[in-house]
Amino acid sequence: MDLFPLWNSIRIALISTVAVFFIGIWSAYHISKASKEIKGIMDVLLTLPLVLPPTVVGYLLLRILGPQRIVGEWFLTNFDFKLTMTWWSAVFATVVVIFPLMYRTARGAFESFDETLAYSAQSIGLSDTFVFWKIRMPYCRPGIIAGTILAFARALGEYGATSMIAGFTPGNTATIATHVYQLWRTNNDELAFQWVLVNMLISFVVLFALNLIESQYKSKNNVKGGV
Amino acid sequence: MSISVDIEKNLGDFRLQVNFTAENEVLALLGASGCGKSMTLKCIAGIEKPDKGRILLDGVTLFDSEKNINLTPQERHTGLLFQNYALFPNMTVKENIEAGARREKNLEKRKQIVGSIITNFGLQDLLTSYPHQLSGGEQQRVALARMLVSDPKILLLDEPFSALDSHLRFRLEQEVRDLIRSFGKSVILVSHDRDEVFRLSDKICVIHNGKVETIGTKKEVFANPKTRQAAVLTGCKNISPIDRISDQKVIALDWGIELELNEKIGEAKYVGMRMHDLCMDAGENTFDCQVVEIIENPFSYTIMLKAQADAQAFGWEVNKETWQQIASEKIKIGFPKGKIILLNE
Amino acid sequence: MLGCGSDKPKASETEKRITVFAAASLTESLKEIGDKYMAENKNVKIVYNFDSSGTLKTQIQEGATCDIFISAGQKQMNQLDIKASEKLRPKKLDYILEGSRFNIVENKVVLVVPKNNVKNIKSYDDLVNKLKDDKILLAIGNSDVPVGQYTLKIFDFYKLDEKALAKAGKLTYGSNVKEVTTQIAEGAVDAGIIYQTDATTDKLKVVDNATKEMCGKVIYPAAILKQAKNQVETKKFFDYLKTDTAEAIFKKFGFTPVK
Numbered sequence: 001m002d003l004f005p006l007w008n009s010i011r012i013a014l015i016s017t018v019a020v021f022f023i024g025i026w027s028a029y030h031i032s033k034a035s036k037e038i039k040g041i042m043d044v045l046l047t048l049p050l051v052l053p054p055t056v057v058g059y060l061l062l063r064i065l066g067p068q069r070i071v072g073e074w075f076l077t078n079f080d081f082k083l084t085m086t087w088w089s090a091v092f093a094t095v096v097v098i099f100p101l102m103y104r105t106a107r108g109a110f111e112s113f114d115e116t117l118a119y120s121a122q123s124i125g126l127s128d129t130f131v132f133w134k135i136r137m138p139y140c141r142p143g144i145i146a147g148t149i150l151a152f153a154r155a156l157g158e159y160g161a162t163s164m165i166a167g168f169t170p171g172n173t174a175t176i177a178t179h180v181y182q183l184w185r186t187n188n189d190e191l192a193f194q195w196v197l198v199n200m201l202i203s204f205v206v207l208f209a210l211n212l213i214e215s216q217y218k219s220k221n222n223v224k225g226g227v
Numbered sequence: 228m229s230i231s232v233d234i235e236k237n238l239g240d241f242r243l244q245v246n247f248t249a250e251n252e253v254l255a256l257l258g259a260s261g262c263g264k265s266m267t268l269k270c271i272a273g274i275e276k277p278d279k280g281r282i283l284l285d286g287v288t289l290f291d292s293e294k295n296i297n298l299t300p301q302e303r304h305t306g307l308l309f310q311n312y313a314l315f316p317n318m319t320v321k322e323n324i325e326a327g328a329r330r331e332k333n334l335e336k337r338k339q340i341v342g343s344i345i346t347n348f349g350l351q352d353l354l355t356s357y358p359h360q361l362s363g364g365e366q367q368r369v370a371l372a373r374m375l376v377s378d379p380k381i382l383l384l385d386e387p388f389s390a391l392d393s394h395l396r397f398r399l400e401q402e403v404r405d406l407i408r409s410f411g412k413s414v415i416l417v418s419h420d421r422d423e424v425f426r427l428s429d430k431i432c433v434i435h436n437g438k439v440e441t442i443g444t445k446k447e448v449f450a451n452p453k454t455r456q457a458a459v460l461t462g463c464k465n466i467s468p469i470d471r472i473s474d475q476k477v478i479a480l481d482w483g484i485e486l487e488l489n490e491k492i493g494e495a496k497y498v499g500m501r502m503h504d505l506c507m508d509a510g511e512n513t514f515d516c517q518v519v520e521i522i523e524n525p526f527s528y529t530i531m532l533k534a535q536a537d538a539q540a541f542g543w544e545v546n547k548e549t550w551q552q553i554a555s556e557k558i559k560i561g562f563p564k565g566k567i568i569l570l571n572e
Numbered sequence: 573m574l575g576c577g578s579d580k581p582k583a584s585e586t587e588k589r590i591t592v593f594a595a596a597s598l599t600e601s602l603k604e605i606g607d608k609y610m611a612e613n614k615n616v617k618i619v620y621n622f623d624s625s626g627t628l629k630t631q632i633q634e635g636a637t638c639d640i641f642i643s644a645g646q647k648q649m650n651q652l653d654i655k656a657s658e659k660l661r662p663k664k665l666d667y668i669l670e671g672s673r674f675n676i677v678e679n680k681v682v683l684v685v686p687k688n689n690v691k692n693i694k695s696y697d698d699l700v701n702k703l704k705d706d707k708i709l710l711a712i713g714n715s716d717v718p719v720g721q722y723t724l725k726i727f728d729f730y731k732l733d734e735k736a737l738a739k740a741g742k743l744t745y746g747s748n749v750k751e752v753t754t755q756i757a758e759g760a761v762d763a764g765i766i767y768q769t770d771a772t773t774d775k776l777k778v779v780d781n782a783t784k785e786m787c788g789k790v791i792y793p794a795a796i797l798k799q800a801k802n803q804v805e806t807k808k809f810f811d812y813l814k815t816d817t818a819e820a821i822f823k824k825f826g827f828t829p830v831k
Contacts (some may be wrong), residue, residue, distance in 0.1 A: 066758035119274045119300070163746075167711065
């Protein structure tokens with residue numbers, strides 16, 4: 001069994017999840033501090049990829065990153081760097097599709113934070129940095145871990161946007177999802193099913209590990225937080 | 228140690244406009260929920276910003292809208308205590324207190340002050356516990372310890388006893404009273420409980436809808452609340468609008484009775500009479516009243532009386548023994564001139 | 573048929589229903605033809621079921637209500653036609669009304685390129701040369717769709733090794749036609765092989781079309797089914813499909829009428 005789709009899927013999912021972890025937390029934190037109007041608009045915009053069918057997301061991405069469009073062309077002429085139809089194109093698609101999951105969960109975690117903890121900390125002289133890392137984050141961490149789990153799981157299953165922007169080139173851009181679809185369509189059911197099992201196994205291992213971390217963390221810090 | 232507050236802030240439904248000072252004493256901000264008293268405290272602590280005004284603490288300007296001064300909460304050195312104590316849930320008791328001592332850069336000294344406050348508050352056995360494992364009273368002690376170890380210039384207590392059961396309250400109130408005494412500096416206490424306010428404070432500032440209605444020593448304020456709202460907040464339950472008959476005679480419209488006063492009516496629109504100030508042998512302002520309801524309290528009775536059949540009732544609080552001796556359907560009751568409170572709107 | 577308790581109204585007063593099962597690629601063209609016909613024949617209602625030819629054939633077999641069947645290849649029609657040899661009709665089915673079958677339109681398997689045709693692909697021959705030597709990315713359909721199968725026939729004709737091309741990263745398989753046409757329109761791929769009708773719909777630039785030798789002809793046979801209810805009306809509409817009006821509409825969408 002050619003294992004390329006396995007490695008490709010895992011690296012795409014890992015890179016996307018890490019990227020979305022930082023971008024998601026950063027935007028969730030700053031937007032939770034913004035005015036009601038900005039919060040409302042940003043929430044809608046940033047949750048949009050969740051609502052749109054993945055193929056539409058892929059289509060829109062192609063229209064931005066394609067070689068004839070502004071961004072795509074810029075990279076092509078200046079760096080001879082193709083943004084589409086490569087394995088990392090799948091990263092763009094996956095990041096966009098999983099971002100809302102991380103963002104909304106992190107947002108929920110930050111919103112649930114009891115501000116009086118921050119106020120008390122400030123009044124006894126603790127710096128804002130200390131407050132963020134030593135008080136706010138530990139409180140919100142279970143929610144953030146949950147968001148990461150969701151994002152990674154979704155990343156592994158991402159198909160529609162990836163297919164549009166990265167195509168399906170065996171050995172080059174194939175992911176587990178697009179590979180399974182291909183096998184299924186060409187009546188290679190048995191192999192397809194084997195891959196489905198592989199996918200489920202990875203997901204199970206990762207989700208189990210993350211759940212373990214989450215419960216350990218919760219009991220150690222007695223935090224009631226979470227999604 | 229003195230504090231001077233003169234601020235304004237738009238709060239949507241109303242405008243907060245307060246102006247008071249305190250000098251090495253306990254000042255209570257008494258008012259109903261949502262009147263702006265907690266907001267005032269937050270403005271002093273620096274976690275909320277007034278629209279304009281000045282706040283001075285010990286000669287240091289914490290806030291001045293004209294000079295564009297607005298110190299961060301960290302720079303203000305205030306001690307802020309919330310109802311929920313705000314203990315950091317992910318830290319042990321020891322770590323919580325140590326967090327409060329972080330201003331002290333010298334590690335040796337820091338260890339020392341942490342150690343001594345732990346001893347003072349008797350927290351030795353709780354050091355490795357987490358906040359959720361502590362009782363309400365223990366949590367308060369830790370919160371107070373953490374606050375004091377940060378060496379604040381003023382204590383700001385936001386409804387410190389609201390979260391407690393009544394039997395705990397008494398004991399913890401005592402602890403806080405001792406603490407305040409030994410603190411020696413100014414304390415601003417926010418509460419809606421008039422008894423607690425009376426017990427703990429020296430000065431009272433009554434706030435209603437963002438405005439200061441009355442300010443003075445606690446005795447002054449209770450004796451002479453000045454406004455109807457302040458009277459209500461200080462626990463006066465018998466209040467009636469009045470019409471002027473002469474300079475020192477009015478008719479209480481709700482109760483349908485005429486009252487003679489000790490002083491000139493002035494601009495007053497209401498009279499108030501505390502329930503326990505009514506008495507049977509007042510001499511003056513006495514009326515034949517019909518008992519309409521007898522309400523039993525744990526240690527007293529509240530007798531609802533009507534002087535006129537078509538008027539509203541007013542209440543008389545009397546202890547149980549006395550009532551048992553004089554109980555009847557008709558009572559002669561009097562409004563002593565000296566206890567009549569004249570109130571503006 | 574005195575009508576007591578029966579709620580069958582007089583035939584001439586009711587709306588006649590004609591059910592048409594047709595290959596998905598005929599969707600827009602057939603709908604337009606049908607709408608035109610219905611505008612001129614108010615007592616007729618044409619109901620469509622567009623899907624892949626294989627699925628439609630199976631539905632007919634399973635007893636679906638159908639009056640007219642138009643498939644995207646002879647294979648499915650053969651399976652239902654008693655006139656076809658037993659080899660082509662393994663299940664010995666007999667659904668087609670004798671004499672009604674005819675070839676209605678032809679589709680072409682075309683080579684399309686992005687507007688700016690960066691790799692300057694001029695024809696199938698040119699494409700094949702470039703596939704061998706240069707770094708070209710070609711988008712094709714999966715082998716489970718007819719256009720994918722035709723593509724493989726073209727590869728065979730040019731003696732190209734599909735697997736080798738795929739391994740070299742020169743092929744990308746689209747999940748559906750829309751994906752392929754979008755990728756071509758955006759220039760994300762250098763060329764694609766699709767139906768003329770899809771190229772016409774998405775206004776893509778066609779540089780060549782496949783000959784009979786390369787992949788055979790893509791012929792769409794049409795037939796009236798034996799089970800058709802309103803035989804008269806069905807035949808009338810069926811004949812309408814052969815008129816110049818219908819032919820013009822088919823041409824508009826990229827089909828080639830069969831003479």
